[in-house]
Amino acid sequence: MAGKGTPATALLTKRKIAHTLRTYEHDPRHTSYGLEAAEVLDVAPERVFKTLVAAVDGNLTVGVVPVTGQLDLKALAAAAGGKKARLADTADAQRATGYVVGGISPLGHRSRLPLVVDVSAQDFDTVLVSGGRRGLEIELAPADLIAVTSAVVAPIAAHA
Template sequence: MARKNTSQGTPATAALAAAGVSFTLHPYSHDPSAASYGLEAAEALGIDPGRVFKTLMVEVDGRLAVGVVPVSGSLDLKAIAAALGSKKAAMADPAAAERRTGYVLGGISPLGQRQSSPTVVDESALAVTSILVSGGRRGLDVELDPRDLIRLTKAITAPISSNSTTSPRTKSGTA
């Protein structure tokens, strides 16, 4: 992947550029009536939903954390809690997520957040050479090597998506 110009600069693309990480911008026309930001991106870009990942903010033990899962599935709240050493997680208050990250819902990127939070990336990301995540605004995704995402966000990987394992899990946090 070649690094493309960052004229559509966001804190996420600035963080990638500052780190010297190769990435590709994928802008698309956002439809405000779309039911799912992530599935909208996958469809608009013609990319397998298993390679497009959504960023979800959760609250675990009174602190905010980030879950990054494929848009084709949903976040398993019990699994992300366990990955972070807790028993229970809940979806974060949207206003708190926006304040913490500096992004609006539908444009929250795991990269370049105003305040970093513990991050868990679904282990399925490691099965592909590149994934897409929000570029920091609605209608913009960035494609990058999942290992770069994990390194830059200091993330751990774990099976936190309803579609990352074959065992039945609680399905929550759909986008």
């Protein structure tokens, strides 16, 4: 599987969007995929974003937040124009995106899902998001991530 592209990398290549692939050997004992990526790739964890799938008023919606925080479900619902949100079931998230948990990318989903990116992504020249499998991160400009996914930008991260 190591040199194969993913729907996420194929989308960026097709759209000619500048990006860098960052790979590492995923340790199955690690409890946080995003924090593991930040450590192994020696990147500030605030620049590494995780992709979470939630159901907003019953419709699957994707939230992209820094690995240092949590997804604020109320804020996600508001940003998506809904009233109530809950994290989606793993099977639903995997079926809709075409990716496995721990490797869900905000790019190249099987079904087109609304996407909300936390406003903090705009604080950086580049951010890292999952490339579509565990151990593969994509580094790209937040503006490119937002443009290619037609994302809404909103404060959806809650910090402990």
